[in-house]
Structures are given as C-alpha cells and as structure tokens.
Amino acid sequence: MKRVILLPGILLIVMMVIHSCSPEFDASVDELDLAITSYNDAENFGDLSSFYMPDTIVYIDDGVTIQREESSTEQHILDKVRENLLELGWTEVSDTTDDNITSDVAIMISVLEADINYYYTYWWDYWYWYPWDWWYPVYPGYPVYPIYPVYPSYGYTVGTLIVEMVKTKDFVTPPVEGNPVFKLPIVWTGMVNGILSGSDVNMQRRLTTQIDQIFLQSEYLHK
Amino acid sequence: MKRYTIIIIMCLASLISRGQDETQVLINYMPSLSLGATADYTKNFSPRGIEFEVDRYISEDLSLGLAVGWNVFREKVTGESFEYNNYLVTGTQFRYTNIVPLNIKAKKYFSMGGQTPFIGLGLGTSYARQTNDVGIFSLVDSKWQFNIAPEAGMRISLSTGLLVSLKVKYSHSLKAGNFPAMSFLGFGIGVGLN
Numbered sequence: 001m002k003r004v005i006l007l008p009g010i011l012l013i014v015m016m017v018i019h020s021c022s023p024e025f026d027a028s029v030d031e032l033d034l035a036i037t038s039y040n041d042a043e044n045f046g047d048l049s050s051f052y053m054p055d056t057i058v059y060i061d062d063g064v065t066i067q068r069e070e071s072s073t074e075q076h077i078l079d080k081v082r083e084n085l086l087e088l089g090w091t092e093v094s095d096t097t098d099d100n101i102t103s104d105v106a107i108m109i110s111v112l113e114a115d116i117n118y119y120y121t122y123w124w125d126y127w128y129w130y131p132w133d134w135w136y137p138v139y140p141g142y143p144v145y146p147i148y149p150v151y152p153s154y155g156y157t158v159g160t161l162i163v164e165m166v167k168t169k170d171f172v173t174p175p176v177e178g179n180p181v182f183k184l185p186i187v188w189t190g191m192v193n194g195i196l197s198g199s200d201v202n203m204q205r206r207l208t209t210q211i212d213q214i215f216l217q218s219e220y221l222h223k
Numbered sequence: 224m225k226r227y228t229i230i231i232i233m234c235l236a237s238l239i240s241r242g243q244d245e246t247q248v249l250i251n252y253m254p255s256l257s258l259g260a261t262a263d264y265t266k267n268f269s270p271r272g273i274e275f276e277v278d279r280y281i282s283e284d285l286s287l288g289l290a291v292g293w294n295v296f297r298e299k300v301t302g303e304s305f306e307y308n309n310y311l312v313t314g315t316q317f318r319y320t321n322i323v324p325l326n327i328k329a330k331k332y333f334s335m336g337g338q339t340p341f342i343g344l345g346l347g348t349s350y351a352r353q354t355n356d357v358g359i360f361s362l363v364d365s366k367w368q369f370n371i372a373p374e375a376g377m378r379i380s381l382s383t384g385l386l387v388s389l390k391v392k393y394s395h396s397l398k399a400g401n402f403p404a405m406s407f408l409g410f411g412i413g414v415g416l417n
Contacts, residue, residue, distance in 0.1 A: 025297065193359070
C-alpha cells in the first residue's frame, strides 16, 4: 500500500527532473547579432593610413547579385563605416579612379541575404492515432508518409554585411576582369551577421552597434 | 511528453521488478555546482541533475553497483569575444554543458540504526558535450572521458522497503585530447526501495 502511495511521488519527481534537463534560453533578435573580424597578420597596418570607399553597396541575395534602390539603411551603413575609419585616424581619399588609385586601401561593402527554412514532422505523434501505441515500431530512417502530421514550417532571412579592406598601395593597375590568377589582397574583413527583422529604425540601431563593434575589436586598425 | 513517459515507466519498472532484498535502487535529484573548466565554460549552480543507481550488497557493510547520471549546466555570456578558425567573434553566447557519468561504484556503510552514513567511489566513463549557440550558429564539441566520482552521504530507512538518501558527490572527468577536464559538485537527495 505504501508503495502505491510512493510511486506517484517518484513519478512526479522524475517527470520534473527530466523535463528540467532540457533547457533552452530564449534569445531576442538583438541577441542573435554577431560581429566577426579577421585580418592578415603578416600585414603591417602601420604603413596604411588612407582609404577610398565607393558610395554603393553590392547586394547578393541567395547567391545572385541584385540591384537595390538607395535606402536610408544603405546610407546609414556607408556613413557608419566611414565615421569609424575617420575616428580611428584614417584619411579618406576621394580622387581615386580606375586608372589612378591613390589610396592605401579600398573599402568594399557588400550585403548577403539568405533564406533559412525549417520543416518539422513529429513521428511520435503518430502513436496517438492507434490503439497499439507502445508496440508500434518506429525507425528514425522511416520515410515521411503523408499520413504523418506535418507541422507548419518556419523560416527567416539572415543578412550578412561584409566590409572588406583591399590593399591598393602596391598595385596601381586594376586587375583585368576575369583574370583567374589575380587574387585581391584583402587585409581585413569585418562582418555583421543577424536576422533581418524589424523596422528600419530598429535595423539601423542594431547595425550601428555591430559596425562599431567590428572596428572596436580590430585594435590594429587604430592610428 | 510521450518519450518522457517511456523513460519514467522504464525507471519505475526497474524499481518494481527488483528481485533481491540485498539490492537497493535509488533515484537521486542532483542539483550541482560546476567547477574548474566546466565553470569556466558554464558557471552556475544548476538545478538540472538526476542520477539513477543500483547497489547490491556483497557483505553487510559493502555494496557494489552501477550509477548513471545526467547534469546540465548553462550560462548566458554577453560582451565577450572568442576566436574561431582565425575569426574573432563577438555576440551573445548561450552555452550549455551536458555531462552523463556512467560508473561502477563501491560503497562502504557505517550502520547506525535507521541512519546509515556511507562513503563511496565511482569509476567509469563520462560523456560530455559542450554547445555554444551564438547568433544563428551552434558550435558543438563532445568527448567520452575517464570519470572518477567519490561521494559521501547518509541513507535513512523510513519504513520497510523505503529509503531516503542524502549525499554529496564530486565528479571529475579527465582531460581528453583538447577537450578539458569536466568537474562538478553534486548535492543529491534521493528516494529508493530496499
């Protein structure tokens, strides 16, 4: 009799513990933003002090270059990158042309967008439909039959802002288009990665934080 | 929920079906404090821990048994950068450490009527898995490690066939390759059948 009373108690404890052993934090969209940088450690950044920055951004959506109308967000990105470089002591050069590169580095900015989708099919829910419940064999490799309950998919668009610093000091002749041997001497890359969601104002606020961060964590760029 | 029910039924089946009087079966709830490299990665006192153990007496004051546990530690880290494949990454990190010790253990009992203090030593293996969810990425590393787990505690017989166990367990898994040593201090409270 005592065991009959005891068992529900044990059941309750085990249920609570097993449930609590699968914790996941809830993350806000802001908390999924990343600032990522890399650099060529053989480069002496002390020798580089002037930059040229085109006033356009290249957009690549799922691997395809696309045209976008100018937007306040695009201008915001350009302004923030320029502002950070100037604050670090770099000098902007604006008279560079294809035939006459006068800056030490060129800043190239591009934006990648990619859609990520998820689809769920919970095979264990299939058990509820039949009286043999516990005895029905379930194999992970089973194909998904139409009769299985398929849950709504969800997805989101991930954006990556890429700021690349190309060393232009040592070559005055631009590469011939399509030359497979030529490799751009990229000495520094800063990336901002996050989910594209929210208003323009909110996106620009998040971009400001992360663009500032990629320069903050690149102390070798400081003049 | 159904998978949880299966595990619960399996546990209870083991409890009910124990055959010999000299065998004890316990389920311990084990909140734990991460230590050492485990705390460097996920520093917290975690309420998420469980241990299932079976002890068989080989003499009046000595038992041999098996124990399998599961402890989860987690920490949210903000404002820290880390290196990954020559990239310096800054973002909010959601870190998780899962440790599953699987030990053979020996226990020495010091009988004092209904209350029985004991000391024990577990040896075996432990599966550890560290996950760092950062941005939309998840960085995962795992390893099987050699595990040693001394413990001390007290068993209290409440009535015929019913036990309550209180114990403190130190679990230490040795460094394996680049995977760091894992350790924690567990505080177990368990119920079982004699």
